[in-house]
Amino acid sequence: MSDLLGTIFNIQRFCTQDGPGIRTTVFLKGCPLRCAWCHNPESQRGVPELLFSSEKCIGCGSCVAACPNGLHTLRDGTHCFTRNGCISCGKCTAHCWAEALELCGKKQTVAEVMDEASRDRPFYETSGGGITLSGGEPLAQGEFTLALAQSCKQENIPLCIETCGYGDPSLLTRLIPLVDIFLFDIKLLDAQEHKKYTGVDNILIQQNLRLLSQRGARIILRCPIIPDVNQTPAFFDGLAELAAALSGVEAVHLEPYHPLGLSKLQRLGRQADYDRPTILDRKELIHIAAAMTKKSGKPVIVQ
Numbered sequence: 001m002s003d004l005l006g007t008i009f010n011i012q013r014f015c016t017q018d019g020p021g022i023r024t025t026v027f028l029k030g031c032p033l034r035c036a037w038c039h040n041p042e043s044q045r046g047v048p049e050l051l052f053s054s055e056k057c058i059g060c061g062s063c064v065a066a067c068p069n070g071l072h073t074l075r076d077g078t079h080c081f082t083r084n085g086c087i088s089c090g091k092c093t094a095h096c097w098a099e100a101l102e103l104c105g106k107k108q109t110v111a112e113v114m115d116e117a118s119r120d121r122p123f124y125e126t127s128g129g130g131i132t133l134s135g136g137e138p139l140a141q142g143e144f145t146l147a148l149a150q151s152c153k154q155e156n157i158p159l160c161i162e163t164c165g166y167g168d169p170s171l172l173t174r175l176i177p178l179v180d181i182f183l184f185d186i187k188l189l190d191a192q193e194h195k196k197y198t199g200v201d202n203i204l205i206q207q208n209l210r211l212l213s214q215r216g217a218r219i220i221l222r223c224p225i226i227p228d229v230n231q232t233p234a235f236f237d238g239l240a241e242l243a244a245a246l247s248g249v250e251a252v253h254l255e256p257y258h259p260l261g262l263s264k265l266q267r268l269g270r271q272a273d274y275d276r277p278t279i280l281d282r283k284e285l286i287h288i289a290a291a292m293t294k295k296s297g298k299p300v301i302v303q
């Protein structure tokens with residue numbers, strides 16, 4: 001099991017927003033949703049992808065000879081990249097000293113990930129932290145996620161999983177005894193609206209949320225607050241009612257939209273579906289959170 005391969009795009013140490021205490025967050029590539037506002041669009045596809053930052057490129061031309069498919073060219077000293085035909089071999093990145101080229105995603109075994117992610121065990125023990133699996137969507141690499149969760153259990157490292165909830169219910173059931181807290185994303189409550197903005201409806205997601213709660217899992221609801229999408233009294237009321245109704249839900253975290261994903265989309269050569277970088281009034285959101293806390297009986301926190 002420890003030589004099972006997964007596709008990882010980042011392992012980030014000293015995280016404090018992905019569950020209790022100090023944590024190492026392992027980001028898995030691949031997600032079944034396509035949220036219009038996604039702040040990690042490089043996580044969506046399950047395979048490695050090349051990112052190109054034009055603002056870092058110094059036009060040195062070192063990548064031109066490195067690419068076996070001839071996808072990099074220099075025209076009048078300006079670098080041009082033809083993305084179509086890229087096989088994500090990463091050969092060009094090794095020659096780009098300016099770090100304008102970056103391969104996002106690599107295959108790693110369970111043992112390699114655990115070796116890296118368990119290095120901060122002393123910090124986990126003193127802070128009540130641990131490892132968090134995020135993404136992308138960890139359930140999209142089901143067997144790999146399960147093997148990582150089993151390793152965490154064997155090594156006595158607390159585990160959180162951040163999930164959009166759109167995954168195999170039997171996989172979730174197997175994960176319940178291995179996971180300390182599920183960080184469960186709720187983006188929209190209406191099925192048609194959910195489909196419009198994420199590409200899938202939320203029927204399976206809601207079923208899985210109830211399944212986790214009924215089976216005794218500990219859950220924190222994580223909700224991105226997106227202007228003109230779910231920043232509405234109806235959503236806040238519905239969320240408070242949902243939190244109140246499910247015994248497994250311990251808290252609700254509201255996460256204001258930020259436009260970090262826009263520059264990443266550019267580096268992936270993709271167009272933004274949602275580019276409304278309006279940052280919400282934090283004071284207003286804290287006021288809403290206080291009202292939701294009262295209504296739901298569960299702590300609602302603005303992240």
Ligand code: SF4
Nearest residue numbers: 067086087089090092
């Ligand atoms: S990742 Fe490989 S195929 Fe893609 S541009 Fe770089 S060298 Fe060429």
Ligand code: SF4
Nearest residue numbers: 057058060061063096
């Ligand atoms: S190697 Fe990097 S910096 Fe040089 S031309 Fe290619 S992308 Fe630009």
